[in-house]
Amino acid sequence: MLRFAGPGAHRYPSAPPSHVMPGPRVSSPVNLPPFQTLLDAHGSAVHRFLVASVGRIDADDCYQETWLAALRAYPKLRDASNLKSWIFTVASRKAIDHARAARRQAVPVADVPEPARTNGPVPGEPGATPPDDGLWSRVRELPAKQRTALALRYVADAGYDEIASVMGTSEDAARRNVHEALKRLRTEYRT
Amino acid sequence: MTDLEHELRRRPPTADEVPDLSAAAAAAGLLDVAYATLDSPLGRLLLASTPEGLVRIAYIDYTDEDAVLEQLAAKVSPRILAAPRRLDEPRRELDQYFAGARRDFEIPLDWRLTRGFSRRVLEATARIPYGATSTYKRMATEAGNERASRAAGNALGSNPIPIIVPCHRILHGDGGLGGYTGGLDKKRLLLSVESGQGLL
Numbered sequence: 328m329l330r331f332a333g334p335g336a337h338r339y340p341s342a343p344p345s346h347v348m349p350g351p352r353v354s355s356p357v358n359l360p361p362f363q364t365l366l367d368a369h370g371s372a373v374h375r376f377l378v379a380s381v382g383r384i385d386a387d388d389c390y391q392e393t394w395l396a397a398l399r400a401y402p403k404l405r406d407a408s409n410l411k412s413w414i415f416t417v418a419s420r421k422a423i424d425h426a427r428a429a430r431r432q433a434v435p436v437a438d439v440p441e442p443a444r445t446n447g448p449v450p451g452e453p454g455a456t457p458p459d460d461g462l463w464s465r466v467r468e469l470p471a472k473q474r475t476a477l478a479l480r481y482v483a484d485a486g487y488d489e490i491a492s493v494m495g496t497s498e499d500a501a502r503r504n505v506h507e508a509l510k511r512l513r514t515e516y517r518t
Numbered sequence: 519m520t521d522l523e524h525e526l527r528r529r530p531p532t533a534d535e536v537p538d539l540s541a542a543a544a545a546a547g548l549l550d551v552a553y554a555t556l557d558s559p560l561g562r563l564l565l566a567s568t569p570e571g572l573v574r575i576a577y578i579d580y581t582d583e584d585a586v587l588e589q590l591a592a593k594v595s596p597r598i599l600a601a602p603r604r605l606d607e608p609r610r611e612l613d614q615y616f617a618g619a620r621r622d623f624e625i626p627l628d629w630r631l632t633r634g635f636s637r638r639v640l641e642a643t644a645r646i647p648y649g650a651t652s653t654y655k656r657m658a659t660e661a662g663n664e665r666a667s668r669a670a671g672n673a674l675g676s677n678p679i680p681i682i683v684p685c686h687r688i689l690h691g692d693g694g695l696g697g698y699t700g701g702l703d704k705k706r707l708l709l710s711v712e713s714g715q716g717l718l
Binding site: 358359360362363366370374375378379383387390391394398401402462463477481509512513 | 520522523525526527529530531532536537539542543546548549551553587588590591592595596597598599600
């Protein structure tokens with residue numbers, strides 16, 4: 328026998344009772360593609376961007392926070408013309424929040440030449456940071472705007488127009504942020 | 519390009535797989551439509567469910583998968599994620615059905631993609647038992663308008679949950695096979711399964 332969903336038939340505790348569920352929804356003014364489309368198109372680039380911005384260990388949490396925040400806001404979006412820029416804006420804010428929180432938790436220690444690390448293995452120890460993470464740990468110590476612009480440029484393959492759109496700056500400022508980041512890395516990091 | 523830029527383009531080491539989002543999205547109440555695809559004796563199927571129940575089955579070798587998902591985005595919610603685990607139950611019941619080991623489906627259905635006369639036609643259709651058949655005229659009558667056989671045919675042709683809402687059990691009054699969205703070969707095969715002849 329067929330059973331039809333009715334009151335009490337909900338299998339998911341998060342579902343509102345059927346009497347408050349709207350029928351076919353009034354279609355939103357913009358035609359939003361299925362969310363999975365965004366995830367398919369940008370999921371791995373967002374993940375790479377977050378690994379570059381906050382490190383491998385914390386990237387997964389940031390990734391989940393990014394996509395859940397995006398999913399929450401998605402049906403209310405009024406402009407679907409640049410979803411790539413939108414999702415990277417969400418991701419870069421999560422990365423910046425994360426870096427800020429990590430810095431607050433860091434315990435400052437006097438006379439330590441290396442910048443404080445909040446978590447993750449200690450460089451040089453067995454099984455620690457992969458050898459080619461050296462550059463990326465420098466990247467993560469850049470000022471937020473420079474770090475974000477650099478990661479967008481080299482990890483997410485964004486153009487300066489896209490970086491500007493993601494970060495809400497002018498293209499000139501985007502270019503400057505990348506330039507300053509490279510300059511700083513060149514003085515601090517030598518291969 | 520400088521050495522530094524070259525090195526930056528090599529990118530940081532990342533995981534092979536990015537974390538799966540669907541479980542966390544469902545737990546946060548943000549997964550309005552979960553979907554999965556599966557291979558069946560009728561070709562590739564897309565199954566979609568809402569928190570209320572199964573909302574859509576589509577023959578995606580007949581209707582393009584992207585088109586089905588876009589329709590769900592517009593008519594149900596754009597919060598759609600591939601979440602195969604959330605479709606385990608309907609997949610299992612369908613597998614049993616195709617194997618001839620299940621006559622009735624037990625999963626809850628979400629009827630929101632159909633309304634009015636169409637809905638009444640499909641609800642009447644859902645009451646036809648396994649192995650039995652009925653007619654377009656009879657479905658029109660049960661839905662409240664005995665002269666609306668053609669409209670009943672249209673309602674059945676746009677059945678959002680074929681197989682489980684068994685529109686394949688509706689034939690012409692003269693015994694003719696009638697139509698089937700997805701192809702008449704599928705209708706024949708479903709009727710054959712239900713007559714005990716199995717998958718031809």
